[in-house]
Amino acid sequence: MYYHLYEMNHAMMAPWRAAADQMRLAFRNPFNPLAHTYFGRTVAASMEVLERTTRRYGKPAFGLGETLIDGKPVSVHEKIVWQAPFCNLIHFERCLPAGHRRDPKVLVVAPMSGHYATLLRGTVEALLPAAEVYITDWVDARMVPASDGSFDLDDYIDYVIQMIHTLGPDTHVMAVCQPAVPVLAAVALMEADDDPLSPSTMTLMGGPIDTRINPTAVNKLAEEKPIEWFQDNVIMPVPWPQPGVMRLVYPGFLQLSGFMSMNLDRHVIAHKEFFAHLVKNDGDAAEKHREFYDEYLAVMDLTAEFYLQTVETVFMRHALPKGEMMHRTRPVDTTAIRKVALLTVEGENDDISGVGQTRAAQTICTAIPDQMRMHYVQPDVGHYGVFNGSRFRKEIAPRILAFIGEHGKTDRAKPRPRVIRGGKAGDAA
Structure with missing residues (x-):
């Protein structure tokens, strides 16, 4: 209504x-x-x-038609390399000069939390000079006909695994905010299967791995209300004449x-x-x-089943950090992650995912060797500043690229990551 x-x-x-x-x-x-x-x-x-x-406001365009490589402008073209009813995987294909080194493949998993993937335009722009960038372009649920079926958190995890398989070996996955949980779950499942296509590195940025730590207003709302309250108050059918008419969504x-x-x-x-x-x-x-x-x-809009399952699993039951998360009928075991290097990034003033919530991934991924993990807290930024803005470009993006270069499996040059030790600016995990 x-x-x-x-x-x-x-x-x-x-x-x-x-x-x-x-x-x-x-x-x-x-x-x-x-x-x-x-x-x-x-x-x-x-x-x-x-x-x-x-x-x-309609879906904005990325508008990234050019980037600088070795100080020279090169053109960039968007190309869809994988499709499903609820997501397109976009490759920002660069017209590279002959003899250019092989750059790392970075899969940026954008949040499915109400905004379009173009919210990460600045993230992609900062990575383009040094990486082959792919991004998940999630589809507005009201634009997906009900005949295309449902989409929940389990499907989200399946999508991430399929996209990593599409990109092939030595892929680096980066989850911004909401997808931190499903990406970590996807990598855990791949590692448990000893999947040869498991990513080389996993970067989690401002994500709700454990919302019991420094809970924010968003976290507290989910804890104060039963799941039935969300079902009754925020889930609604898509009205006519949208393509997804009668699909239940969180608008x-x-x-x-x-x-x-x-x-x-x-x-x-x-x-x-x-x-x-x-x-x-x-x-x-x-x-x-x-x-x-x-x-x-x-x-x-988000599908009702994805929204409700996410609220219950991540914010109410805290299933992942408790070791109780299931992917369909299968447990998600984060201790199975052994070969994937882990970087966690937080913003000092984040009012969406409090400080410590993302770092919790370092605690539950116990089998990753110490030399393959790193944590960084960016001073003086909120949630948005973790993945966008001047401090992201100058401080965070270089650390991510250095970490990727250090732990990649190709023969390209591998610069060592800069690690700030001690204080609240960051430290090695």
């Missing part, structure tokens, strides 16, 4: 959005004398804020509402500043606001 009301409200606002956009264009037209006045700029700014706060707009409410004052201030920048004709600052919110406000 709520999903239908949301869709109806969006449809009812369509004429107002169109009118606001027309008025914005009229008051920004250089041939309109009022466009050069404070009044005209105020009207145009008001109309843009109205239009942007009531629109539905993206609910997830976005939760994220917005956690830092509501910050978002209100950001929009006030955006309005002021528009009135002052500060184009650069206004464009930065547009770029961030075009990405942040673009959300996707």
Whole structure:
């Protein structure tokens, strides 16, 4: 019912959005004398804020058409190399110069938590100069017909294993936030099978491995409510005329509402500043606001079975760190991981996955040799800063690439990772 009301409200606002956009264009037209006045700029700014706060944001593009390799620009093309109903595996294929060294294959597993994989655009961009990058491009559940079947946490783990098999030997897997648990489970299952295609390294970043450690507001909500509460209050059928009509989902707009409410004052201030920048004709600052919110406000639905199983397994039962997680009828044994090097990364100010939650992977993966593991805490960053932004580019990405180079199995050059020992900046696990 709520999903239908949301869709109806969006449809009812369509004429107002169109009118606001027309008025914005009229008051920004250089041939309109009022466009050069404070009044005209105020009207145009008001109309843009109205239009942007009531629109539905579609899936953004990665827009990574070029990267620098050895100081020279090379073109980059997106290529789908594996497909399933709920995910496409995208390869950012670089047009490499002849004789270029063989770079590591990095599978970036993007979170299926309400935002599109393009949220990791900065992550991919930072890795491209030194790696063959692949990313999981999860499909909006409301766009998948019900005839394509269900998708739960077990299916997610199967997808990860299939993609690692597709990429072949010496693959390096990186899980950002939510996929830390299913990726760790997938690697544990592969190692238990003595799979020759097990990844060379596994990097877990800001993930909820053990949410009993420094629980955040998100963790506490899951612990305070029974699973039936989530089933009754946040699971809804997709309305017509979407392709996934009648599929039960956790709507993206609910997830976005939760994220917005956690830092509501910050978002209100950001929009006030955006309005002021528009009135002052500060184009650069206004464009930065547009770029961030075009990405942040673009959300996707999750299948009900995946959402509920994740909430119960990860946040309520803490099944993985307790050694009780099952993949279908099979136990997930993290002590089976022996040959996969492990890097865990956390942000000092992370309010989604508290400090220590990701590092817990180091504790439960007891069979990994000490020389094949490392932990790093990035000072002065929150959750988003763990995988994006200037500190990620300057501090975190180089450590990840160095760790991959150190533990890869190919004959390329292997720089040693930089490890900060002692203090809260990070340490070897």
